[in-house]
Amino acid sequence: MTALSKYARLEATGLWRAGPDEQRREVIVSIGDATLVISNLKDQALAHWSLAAVDRKNPGLRPAIYHPDGDPSETLEIPDSEAEMIDAIETLRKVVDRGRPRPGRLRLYGVLASFLVVAALAIFWLPRAVQDHTLRVVPKVKSATIGAALLKQIERVSGVACTPPRGRTALAKLGARLSAGPLVVLPAMTRPSLHLPGGMIVLDKTLFENYDSPDVAGGFILSELVHRDVSDPLADMLSAIGLRENFRLLTTGDVSDAALESYAEHLMSQKGQPPSTDALLARFA
Template sequence: MAESTRYALLESDGRYFDGLSSRPREVILGFRERSLIIRTMRDEVLTHWPLASLRAVSARHDRPVQIVPNLESDERLVVSDETMIEAITTVCPDLYHRPVDHRGMRRAIVWGLGAVGAVLAMVFVLIPALAGQLALMIPPERERALGDALVGQLTQILDLGGSTSRFCIEAEGREALDRMAARLGGGARLPYPLRLDVLDHGMINAVALPGGRILVFRGLIDSAATPEEVAGVLAHEIGHAIHRDPTVVTLRAAGTAGLLGLLIGDIFGASAIAAASDAALNASYQREAEARADEVALQLLAEAGLPSRPFAQFFERLEAQHGSTPLALRYFASHPELAERAGRAAAADTIGDGAFTPALSDRDWIALKGICSTRG
């Protein structure tokens, strides 16, 4: 008799990440003889995970526990119920047989900074409220270092702790992306160089990080029908970078410890790497920030002689194909009022009905589509 039969009647709540979106879905967990069953709150079966291949990507004593169906999957399950955690650990003896993140050091640093909590408590509310002004006080070199640290943390999150590199580095594809960015020209307005990377991940997303770093996901490139669609998304993220919105979001997520860490150069302590990495993937900017980024994007497209209509068409097509639920499209989840903004982009009509030079040549577009053929 399988060990899991002891827990045949056991159920608990959990949070399920489907690998396409960073937004969780509330689910019900239960056992069958050889699998963990994940169901919706309406009791509809979402998926079966074989017990033999389950692995934890969090340390043994960390709570909640993060579990993946196997080490190659982008799916993730977060379990908080102690009884369910004990049951899964019992029926899956190999659950923790893999490298885990070294989170103890990060927790120790957090506790160390907690010793000065009495002083910092005075500004816990003030700093998030003034994040926009405070972002301008951070030296550019430290802002860049924060962006670099977040890239490392985000790749670990998206790889679920694995060691496989996710950067796409095919040479002609890289050159094509750089040419697109150069044509948009937004980097000239930044206090640091604009740096672009492509991650080999299926999420339909692009993320602006502190210090002028922008991550474009393979899923976004794969989903785009024309280079002008990618250019529109890239121009929008450049708009966020120009206004230093990623740093503002990071400061709000990190709080006082994050600001003090950035000001004194403690990039890897309680200066918010844990909180900021989550904020980067879930960057729900305020309405004014989105409007500013859109304004910059439309200006960059106009200056580059590129149409704004493909920017709107990209999201209209994806919404028609996938729906507008948070689990359908990562970009929809973090960019609210998308239909309204797409309408503005279409109405902007940056070049009218005139002819234009494509954002990329056919050869460059093919190269960009194949940028993940080489990873490093």
């Protein structure tokens, strides 16, 4: 301890009482190796007090009265004239006190660390874990049902799907030719195409009305197929609607109308991004 070397040669006189029934006697007080040494006037050691266990009976008052921690019956009184020794003892007591562990503080740090770990798991791990588990257990039929319910929400903005018999037949042939699954045409989409959970692809009617050939619509269908290969549309929806709705789907098998409406608005507000050229060319091949 650096502070000890500073006071290694310091001595002072004081009055020491060994017990409540003992007379006070004049002693020499010195600082030893992490101890307070109490000696008689013949330099014979009478007591050694550990600096870590020295307590003060009258903080801030003079003469200073000290005793071993837990034993106030043994006392050492140092007069005001020995102020240097009093200051030295107080300094060393502070040094020792700073070096002591703080159970309360350590406990607080432990609680905070545990809270941060739990919070990190809740924020970063739990949503993904719940989503992954939901994707594993939700059957394809349920995914298609969710896609159909989501389409109903989109129809509130884009108009009801075009369903004349000849149109349905043509769409079925186009979907079969491209191995695309169910196709739906809406009258007023805010984007040319999108794909929904369950494999459904939704197209804007202008892709058919503004072009003489179905090739343009076919190109957008292939583009959506590439997107679907890269990212599961149900996973995209679960990421967007949040942990609460993930739990709802996992436990009840349903997604709330409010969540479907919100996600439908999200889809319609997004501009469709083209897939990578290489992946799209592979689909066209």
